[in-house]
Amino acid sequence: MKKIRIGVLGYGNLGRGVENAIRQNEDMELVAVFTRRAPESLKIATEGVPVYPAASVADYKDDIDVMILCGGSATDLPKQTPAVAEYFNVVDSFDTHANIPQHFADVDEAAKKSGKLGVISVGWDPGLFSLARTYSGAVLPDGRDYTFWGRGVSQGHSDAIRRIDGVLDARQYTVPVPAALDAVRAGNNPELTTRQKHTRECFVVAAEGADLARIEKEIKEMPNYFSDYDTTVTFISQEELDRNHKGIPHGGVVIRCGKTGASAENKHIFEFRLQLDSNPEFTSSVLIAYARAAYRLNQEGQTGCKTVLDIPPAYLCKEDGGYLRSHLL
Amino acid sequence: MKKIRIGVLGYGNLGRGVENAIRQNEDMELVAVFTRRAPESLKIATEGVPVYPAASVADYKDDIDVMILCGGSATDLPKQTPAVAEYFNVVDSFDTHANIPQHFADVDEAAKKSGKLGVISVGWDPGLFSLARTYSGAVLPDGRDYTFWGRGVSQGHSDAIRRIDGVLDARQYTVPVPAALDAVRAGNNPELTTRQKHTRECFVVAAEGADLARIEKEIKEMPNYFSDYDTTVTFISQEELDRNHKGIPHGGVVIRCGKTGASAENKHIFEFRLQLDSNPEFTSSVLIAYARAAYRLNQEGQTGCKTVLDIPPAYLCKEDGGYLRSHLL
Numbered sequence: 001m002k003k004i005r006i007g008v009l010g011y012g013n014l015g016r017g018v019e020n021a022i023r024q025n026e027d028m029e030l031v032a033v034f035t036r037r038a039p040e041s042l043k044i045a046t047e048g049v050p051v052y053p054a055a056s057v058a059d060y061k062d063d064i065d066v067m068i069l070c071g072g073s074a075t076d077l078p079k080q081t082p083a084v085a086e087y088f089n090v091v092d093s094f095d096t097h098a099n100i101p102q103h104f105a106d107v108d109e110a111a112k113k114s115g116k117l118g119v120i121s122v123g124w125d126p127g128l129f130s131l132a133r134t135y136s137g138a139v140l141p142d143g144r145d146y147t148f149w150g151r152g153v154s155q156g157h158s159d160a161i162r163r164i165d166g167v168l169d170a171r172q173y174t175v176p177v178p179a180a181l182d183a184v185r186a187g188n189n190p191e192l193t194t195r196q197k198h199t200r201e202c203f204v205v206a207a208e209g210a211d212l213a214r215i216e217k218e219i220k221e222m223p224n225y226f227s228d229y230d231t232t233v234t235f236i237s238q239e240e241l242d243r244n245h246k247g248i249p250h251g252g253v254v255i256r257c258g259k260t261g262a263s264a265e266n267k268h269i270f271e272f273r274l275q276l277d278s279n280p281e282f283t284s285s286v287l288i289a290y291a292r293a294a295y296r297l298n299q300e301g302q303t304g305c306k307t308v309l310d311i312p313p314a315y316l317c318k319e320d321g322g323y324l325r326s327h328l329l
Numbered sequence: 330m331k332k333i334r335i336g337v338l339g340y341g342n343l344g345r346g347v348e349n350a351i352r353q354n355e356d357m358e359l360v361a362v363f364t365r366r367a368p369e370s371l372k373i374a375t376e377g378v379p380v381y382p383a384a385s386v387a388d389y390k391d392d393i394d395v396m397i398l399c400g401g402s403a404t405d406l407p408k409q410t411p412a413v414a415e416y417f418n419v420v421d422s423f424d425t426h427a428n429i430p431q432h433f434a435d436v437d438e439a440a441k442k443s444g445k446l447g448v449i450s451v452g453w454d455p456g457l458f459s460l461a462r463t464y465s466g467a468v469l470p471d472g473r474d475y476t477f478w479g480r481g482v483s484q485g486h487s488d489a490i491r492r493i494d495g496v497l498d499a500r501q502y503t504v505p506v507p508a509a510l511d512a513v514r515a516g517n518n519p520e521l522t523t524r525q526k527h528t529r530e531c532f533v534v535a536a537e538g539a540d541l542a543r544i545e546k547e548i549k550e551m552p553n554y555f556s557d558y559d560t561t562v563t564f565i566s567q568e569e570l571d572r573n574h575k576g577i578p579h580g581g582v583v584i585r586c587g588k589t590g591a592s593a594e595n596k597h598i599f600e601f602r603l604q605l606d607s608n609p610e611f612t613s614s615v616l617i618a619y620a621r622a623a624y625r626l627n628q629e630g631q632t633g634c635k636t637v638l639d640i641p642p643a644y645l646c647k648e649d650g651g652y653l654r655s656h657l658l
Contacts, residue, residue: 020591024470045591100654121658128464130658131642135457137657138618138645139611141353251598260614262349262374266606268614269580273602277595282468285589285597289467309653313460314638316467324638325429328466329450329459 003029004295005063006288009054009084010070011035011042013248014093017284018068019045025288027318031064061087066291068092070284078103082110085118089294091287093123100126100307108305117298118305122290123283124274125149125252127308132254132272134309140258140268144189148176148197152250152279160225161202164218166210169238171245173201176253187257187267200231203245205238250279289316332358333624334392335617338383338413339399340364340371342577343422346613347397348374354617356647360393390416395620397421399613407432411439414447418623420616422452429455429636437634446627447634451619452612453603454478454581456637461583461601463638469587469597473518477505477526481579481608489554490531493547495539498567500574502530505582516586516596529560532574534567579608618645 006022008015011033022030023046032050035042039051052060057067067088071077073096081092085107094103100121107118121127125147133145154174161170180197183190202219206212216233220226253273260266276282290308293315297306314324335351337344340362351359352375361379364371368380381389386396396417398409402425410421414436423432429450436447450456454476462474483503490499509526512519531548535541545562548555582602589595605611619637622644626635643653 017589020589024589097658100658101651104654126658128468131464133657134642134646134653135460138621138642139457139614258614260346260349260353260607260610266610268606268611269602269604271600271602271604273598273600275598275600277597278589281589281595282597285468285587292467307654307658309643309658310641310650312639312641313463313467317463321639322430324463325433325636328462329426329429329455329636329638 001027003027004292005029005031005065006291007032007034007057007060007064007067007088008070009034009057009067009080010076011037011044011051012070013280014284014287015070016045017278017281018070018287020281021285021288024285025292025318027292028288032060057084058087064088065295066091068287068291078106081118081120082106085110085116086114087116089116089291089298090118091122091291091294092118092120093127093283093287094121095123095126097126104305104307112304115303117294117303119290119294119307119311120305121307122287124276124286127283127286128274129252129254129272131308132270133256136254136256136258136270136272140256140260140270142260142264143256143258143268145254145256146184146192146197147252147254148181148184149252150174150176150198150250152252152276153245153248154200155248157200157202157225160222161204161219164215166207166215167204168207169205169241171203171241173203175199175201181253181255184255184257185269185271187269189257194228195230198229200226200229202231202233203236203241204233205241206235247277248279249275249277250282251275292316292318330356332356333621334358334360334394335620336361336363336386336389336393336396336417337399338363338386338396338409339405340366340373340380341399342609343613343616344399345374346607346610347399347616349610350614350617353614354621354647356621357617361389386413387416393417394624395420397616397620407435410447410449411435414439414445415443416445418445418620418627419447420451420620420623421447421449422456422612422616423450424452424455426455433634433636441633444632446623446632448619448623448636448640449634450636452615453605456612456615457603458581458583458601460637461599462585465583465585465587465599465601469585469589469599471589471593472585472587472597474583474585475513475521475526476581476583477510477513478581479503479505479527479579481581481605482574482577484577486529486531486554489551490533490548493544495536495544496533497536498534498570500532500570502532504528504530510582510584513584513586514598514600516598518586523557524559527558529555529558531560531562532565532570533562534570535564576606577608578604578606580604621645621647 069092111118157172251274398421440447486501580603
């Protein structure tokens with residue numbers, strides 16, 4: 001069997017996750033890693049796979065079936081995904097919700113022109129959580145959905161703390177409020193403010209002699225990031241942070257409660273929960289499944305941009321329809 | 330806007346559920362109900378909707394976009410779904426797992442011949458639970474999935490008890506074993522026997538003077554239905570059964586634990602849970618969402634048989650792609 005030839009652009013946590021995920025899928029092979037760093041400075045985990053400069057991707061357009069973009073949503077992907085879609089089927093994890101329509105249009109135009117297929121905003125949110133919101137909303141129109149994130153590390157919030165004067169390192173956990181979760185699971189469809197849904201736990205390493213009260217105040221009053229939340233700040237040593245807070249766990253839950261019946265007398269709770277030891281590795285695993293779908297859809301002649309909402313679940317699986325109907329349906 | 334014209338074949342719990350669900354979806358209308366009973370004996374809930382004999386469906390082939398089949402899987406659907414697919418797009422809830430491949434082939438042949446589209450095995454299991462098994466398996470190939478059902482009423486098991494001599498009425502609940510659920514949620518991927526996964530609770534109304542010990546023994550030793558389970562039997566009065574056990578709740582959970590990482594060091598738990606006040610009403614709501622998909626796919630020229638695994642989630646929604654990308658992705 002001919003394997004699906006995968007390229008990876010960007011070798012951070014996500015790129016390494018994709019590299020690992022490919023080894024779990026025998027119908028795929030990693031062909032090359034592309035980086036904006038000096039290629040010779042990069043040591044990747046897979047023996048015998050070359051590292052090339054990001055600028056040279058076009059040279060390999062006949063050697064790669066799907067390029068997986070592992071850059072960031074803020075500045076990398078808005079440019080990279082449409083540019084790379086001129087040469088390859090592409091999959092990315094673009095997650096700036098407000099800019100998805102523009103990104104979709106850009107990738108759609110590039111991929112239609114090149115005859116390739118792009119899948120954007122793949123991962124768990126956006127991604128699998130989007131699927132949960134879509135399926136539950138279609139099935140229970142008289143209802144309401146809630147998304148809770150955590151307990152898990154928010155990279156963006158951790159970075160925001162690190163930018164405060166006197167902070168050496170920090171790790172921020174987003175935590176759903178148990179009472180809010182209970183109210184939603186009970187099917188009460190409550191009105192919940194931002195503060196009622198999540199709390200934020202910050203573990204901070206301060207420089208020696210730094211003004212801890214001032215740092216705590218700056219964190220708690222930071223607009224957008226913390227001021228709308230009940231936030232706790234705990235100062236710890238670098239050793240403790242390295243020992244207890246180096247992982248990147250995350251997860252969350254999508255819950256929809258809907259009603260049916262002649263007088264809406266019956267309640268139904270739809271709940272989808274993820275609990276992830278490694279946020280980037282799980283996201284990478286979703287990217288790989290959608291890379292398979294991108295390849296297969298393009299083989300069938302489909303082009304342009306798609307999201308997880310547009311792709312039949314069977315396309316994610318290496319098994320054929322007959323097998324899926326017998327074993328999974 | 331032209332509404333999607335729905336017909337219902339069979340007016341039991343499922344048919345009534347479909348009738349209710351249509352009222353929650355303003356892009357649909359109920360055009361007619363078909364029954365094998367005498368049409369004039371049937372009083373349906375929706376004013377002004379006619380009831381016709383099941384044998385006359387072909388007369389209405391230009392008036393109905395999708396026929397929803399609300400019969401049983403044992404004897405009705407294997408014949409009805411392919412027969413009705415000669416005239417209409419069809420959706421059914423066929424749930425005899427072992428016979429799905431044959432049913433798929435029969436409906437596929439009929440629908441390809443007529444240029445219609447059929448979606449079979451729609452509901453929650455098979456249906457939404459199949460989706461959970463498929464998505465989780467594609468994303469976490471190094472893992473294992475578990476399906477637990479309940480706490481909920483099994484109609485088949487209740488019927489089996491009612492056939493015992495001296496039993497007037499009965500209600501059977503399937504209940505997941507908490508310790509098994511805990512072990513799976515902890516990511517231990519345990520080996521579980523049938524007995525370790527579920528218990529069965531039976532509430533039985535016996536005839537006056539009946540031999541209760543004999544009835545209990547017959548239940549507990551019944552092969553396939555009860556002998557492989559820890560079963561409890563509680564005798565109650567008809568009044569108590571009518572008061573406390575008349576609902577048809579059900580639900581369950583699909584859980585997959587998978588591993589990722591260079592040495593499989595990271596665990597991920599994927600959990601999809603349903604808690605349903607009314608099993609038939611929820612199933613009906615899923616049928617209606619897939620009726621929309623069947624109609625739209627056929628409008629695009631697709632024919633033959635499909636399952637939930639073959640249908641992009643966006644096709645279930647009345648909103649267009651742009652709206653879904655902005656609001657649900």
